[in-house]
Amino acid sequence: MKINAKDVLAGLLLASFAIAGLWLNQDHTLGTARRMGPGYMPMLTFWLLLGIGGIVFLIGLFNGPDKLERWAMRELILVLAALGVFGLILEQAGLFVTLAVTIGISTLADNTHKPKGVIGLILFLLALCWWVFIRELDIRIELWPSFWR
Amino acid sequence: MESLISNLVLGFGVALSFDNLIFALLGAFIGTAIGVLPGIGPVATISLLLPITFGMSPTTAIIMLAGIYYGAQYGGSTTAILLNLPGEVSSVVTVLEGYKMARKGRAGAALATAALASFFAGTVATIVVAGSGPLLTSVALSFGPADYFSLMFLGLVISAVLAQGSVIKGIGMVVLGVGLGLVGTDVQTGQQRFTFGVPELSDGIGFVAIAMGMFGIAEIILNLERPESRNVLTHKVGSLFLTREEFRRAIPSTIRGTALGTVLGILPGGGAALSSFGSYMMERKISKYRHEFGTGAIEGVAGPEAANNAAAQSSFIPLLTLGIPANAVMALMVGALIIQGIQPGPRMVEAQPDLFWGLICSMWVGNVMLLVINLPMIGMWVKLLEVPYRYLYPSILVFCAIGVYSLNNNVFDVYLTVVFGLFGYLCSKLKLEGAPLLIGFVLGPMMEEHLRRAMLLSRGDVMVFFERPISASMLAISFIALATMLLPGLRSKKNAALAEG
Numbered sequence: 001m002k003i004n005a006k007d008v009l010a011g012l013l014l015a016s017f018a019i020a021g022l023w024l025n026q027d028h029t030l031g032t033a034r035r036m037g038p039g040y041m042p043m044l045t046f047w048l049l050l051g052i053g054g055i056v057f058l059i060g061l062f063n064g065p066d067k068l069e070r071w072a073m074r075e076l077i078l079v080l081a082a083l084g085v086f087g088l089i090l091e092q093a094g095l096f097v098t099l100a101v102t103i104g105i106s107t108l109a110d111n112t113h114k115p116k117g118v119i120g121l122i123l124f125l126l127a128l129c130w131w132v133f134i135r136e137l138d139i140r141i142e143l144w145p146s147f148w149r
Numbered sequence: 150m151e152s153l154i155s156n157l158v159l160g161f162g163v164a165l166s167f168d169n170l171i172f173a174l175l176g177a178f179i180g181t182a183i184g185v186l187p188g189i190g191p192v193a194t195i196s197l198l199l200p201i202t203f204g205m206s207p208t209t210a211i212i213m214l215a216g217i218y219y220g221a222q223y224g225g226s227t228t229a230i231l232l233n234l235p236g237e238v239s240s241v242v243t244v245l246e247g248y249k250m251a252r253k254g255r256a257g258a259a260l261a262t263a264a265l266a267s268f269f270a271g272t273v274a275t276i277v278v279a280g281s282g283p284l285l286t287s288v289a290l291s292f293g294p295a296d297y298f299s300l301m302f303l304g305l306v307i308s309a310v311l312a313q314g315s316v317i318k319g320i321g322m323v324v325l326g327v328g329l330g331l332v333g334t335d336v337q338t339g340q341q342r343f344t345f346g347v348p349e350l351s352d353g354i355g356f357v358a359i360a361m362g363m364f365g366i367a368e369i370i371l372n373l374e375r376p377e378s379r380n381v382l383t384h385k386v387g388s389l390f391l392t393r394e395e396f397r398r399a400i401p402s403t404i405r406g407t408a409l410g411t412v413l414g415i416l417p418g419g420g421a422a423l424s425s426f427g428s429y430m431m432e433r434k435i436s437k438y439r440h441e442f443g444t445g446a447i448e449g450v451a452g453p454e455a456a457n458n459a460a461a462q463s464s465f466i467p468l469l470t471l472g473i474p475a476n477a478v479m480a481l482m483v484g485a486l487i488i489q490g491i492q493p494g495p496r497m498v499e500a501q502p503d504l505f506w507g508l509i510c511s512m513w514v515g516n517v518m519l520l521v522i523n524l525p526m527i528g529m530w531v532k533l534l535e536v537p538y539r540y541l542y543p544s545i546l547v548f549c550a551i552g553v554y555s556l557n558n559n560v561f562d563v564y565l566t567v568v569f570g571l572f573g574y575l576c577s578k579l580k581l582e583g584a585p586l587l588i589g590f591v592l593g594p595m596m597e598e599h600l601r602r603a604m605l606l607s608r609g610d611v612m613v614f615f616e617r618p619i620s621a622s623m624l625a626i627s628f629i630a631l632a633t634m635l636l637p638g639l640r641s642k643k644n645a646a647l648a649e650g
Contacts, residue, residue: 006579010321042343045593052317072370080366083366121543139551
């Protein structure tokens with residue numbers, strides 16, 4: 001048996017979405033085929049998804065071998081963290097501080113960065129974002145930290 | 150005929166207005182830039198720029214976004230020819246002959262061929278869109294709900310079948326996309342579905358958050374884990390002028406590429422990448438100079454480049470006439486239109502003639518601009534490649550972040566983007582394609598509506614889908630497409646074809 005780990009996991013992933021969907025769908029009235037309730041289409045969709053997930057899983061047991069690839073955990077966590085932090089502190093810290101922090105975190109994901117380059121990048125992007133989003137597009141966003149205002 | 154001319158006059162009036170010209174130019178410019186840069190494609194860029202188009206008129210917004218899409222097809226060929234590195238998926242095959250031409254000292258000629266072939270294809274495709282649009286629209290207006298449902302079903306099937314990699318996984322992603330599209334308030338009963346009581350989810354999952362997460366953020370992480378390999382240009386671009394011999398050889402390939410691209414672009418799931426590949430295969434089989442392939446044959450540049458540009462434009466046909474996106478970029482266009490309060494579909498030609506004809510004419514105007522942007526300014530674009538990725542990705546990231554936040558001035562959308570960034574990375578590690586998911590997500594809610602309506606009209610009888618001729622033929626085609634692709638022989642042929650590209 002040559003297991004295709006990617007397909008096996010992909011099948012499990014699709015099937016677990018389907019099971020979660022079907023479970024949550026118990027709250028919705030199904031209705032009849034003629035008068036479909038809010039639960040009818042989800043029922044069709046997730047049963048279909050469950051079936052497909054199952055097929056992908058079963059095929060994956062035989063069409064390998066295809067091993068899982070390594071995850072670039074460092075890059076993954078840092079990039080997602082940079083974005084998450086942006087959301088967390090934006091409303092208190094204001095746009096400028098938030099951007100500087102976000103860019104700072106994101107540059108850690110690539111180890112060829114040098115401090116000087118990072119500072120230059122931050123200054124350049126602060127100016128660019130101010131020009132594009134504040135001056136030209138005039139989006140509603142606080143610029144400075146809350147204690148400053 | 151007369152009405153076509155008056156419509157085109159209207160269209161050019163719209164396309165040549167100051168605002169629209171500026172934004173078409175901006176779109177073409179941005180498109181070329183991201184086309185040149187590997188690691189950021191049109192899907193990510195358009196989702197990135199969606200939020201900033203909200204303040205514009207719908208016509209201007211779509212004109213700019215369209216410019217990005219076909220601009221990227223031009224830009225992608227530049228890096229392919231000069232650096233042996235495709236800037237976009239659609240220029241993967243241009244590398245094969247284009248880079249060989251560059252090594253023979255004919256880089257300028259290859260670039261000129263790519264640009265001129267693209268321009269020719271763009272012009273032809275514009276005419277095809279203008280001519281077939283109203284025709285198809287009048288057909289589409291006779292569609293009932295059952296026909297629509299089957300048409301969308303066909304669209305989803307084909308987009309899954311033609312996606313890269315495994316067909317069954319493609320279908321899985323489409324269905325998952327449909328499932329994600331169900332989140333939010335049920336239109337007919339007002340009941341909240343799958344919202345977990347989160348008020349931000351009652352309008353559904355943010356379309357921009359999905360697109361940016363899966364195509365923008367996940368791409369960044371994937372690019373970071375691959376070490377950068379860009380050999381900076383070593384040979385001169387050389388003369389941009391073609392010799393008479395080269396010109397003569399490029400013409401038939403350009404025409405064949407244009408025809409193939411126009412047809413494949415209309416098919417759901419087709420689009421630019423598939424067409425350029427198809428054209429390359431065709432040229433290698435039927436060109437008079439096929440023995441020169443692999444050593445820098447101009448046919449291998451002219452054909453695929455014509456094909457990808459023609460396809461980029463003709464893929465607007467199903468969007469503008471039926472409201473059905475043929476690929477991920479068109480799914481974004483649907484999103485852009487819906488956010489602007491316009492439901493894409495057959496009524497758009499009559500309800501929004503400015504948008505319909507303005508967009509068509511601006512495509513041609515945009516192609517003229519691209520010719521100017523690309524050929525004389527080639528040096529500037531090559532310089533752009535010297536910007537290292539380590540400066541590029543933080544910029545993409547903050548633009549994503551601000552863009553997503555400004556959608557609703559709500560940080561919830563930023564968190565959603567983080568989630569879909571992670572999900573997108575997971576999917577690419579498991580070889581699950583993102584594009585079918587996006588198309589399913591856009592089409593899902595529409596399908597549900599048509600399904601309900603059709604079943605209500607037929608009093609719960611499923612046979613309505615098989616009795617109406619239009620609907621029945623759509624379903625028949627879907628099943629044939631599915632059956633043929635699930636046969637092992639054909640599937641391995643498709644995979645071999647895609648792998649080679």
